[in-house]
């Protein structure tokens with residue numbers, strides 16, 4: 001992946017909106033911490049979703065950014081969750097230049113009915129999303145192969161589904177700790193992900209795994225001590241939190257990379273999409289000669305006219 005710190009130097013002093021890679025030399029593990037603050041909050045406030053959805057959009061985005069940071073790619077990484085509802089879709093993507101966006105689709109009546117039915121009970125994704133799957137796609141342009149991974153949603157949290165994905169598809173042990181919360185009116189999200197180095201994975205498979213297993217268990221216990229409050233605290237930056245957790249494990253912290261809210265919608269793309277629609281649907285969205293269409297990702301409203309559709 002490109003070094004984003006060259007790209008977005010203006011916010012390089014920000015302690016939030018970062019991908020912080022690190023390594024634990026004593027236990028031969030590598031990790032990354034993603035910390036989202038103002039950029040996530042901008043994304044959330046551009047939508048007008050209820051908080052129960054804001055929470056899931058935050059989780060989807062922070063997971064997407066951490067998974068994208070594991071890959072070398074030049075293009076767009078997308079995490080898409082599609083389900084039987086009431087929240088029918090969650091999407092987050094990140095370009096290799098660090099631009100992020102996220103949105104959700106949901107059935108308002110079904111969600112209201114569910115919340116009314118369950119009261120203050122904390123609802124897991126098994127209830128909010130129902131049955132469905134999580135797909136990862138990397139799009140590197142028209143003449144390249146699309147990388148795609150897919151996994152069924154499992155358990156009550158998105159983290160459980162991601163862990164299920166790693167266990168099944170990649171066979172990489174992974175420790176993940178995630179938290180999202182609204183603090184002083186601002187949405188924040190954070191994740192720490194730990195993984196074996198590839199050479200240790202090979203060692204484990206070759207049966208040299210005892211010392212490695214001990215390292216893994218010890219580090220997972222340290223990761224478990226990390227609280228949700230610490231993960232999203234505006235007063236505890238990523239290096240300070242990582243030091244607090246892993247200072248005895250030979251912690252090495254690398255230069256952070258930065259992410260930024262940026263949509264890729266364009267009027268031309270929207271016009272092309274409308275041209276592909278059946279005539280009935282086109283008639284339905286047009287009020288006289290023009291139609292107002294809202295980008296699902298950033299809520300920007302575009303006005304298109306029938307003349308736009310006729311132009312070559």
Ligand SMILES: [Zn+2]
Pocket residue numbers: 263264265295296297298299300
């Ligand atoms: Zn947009």
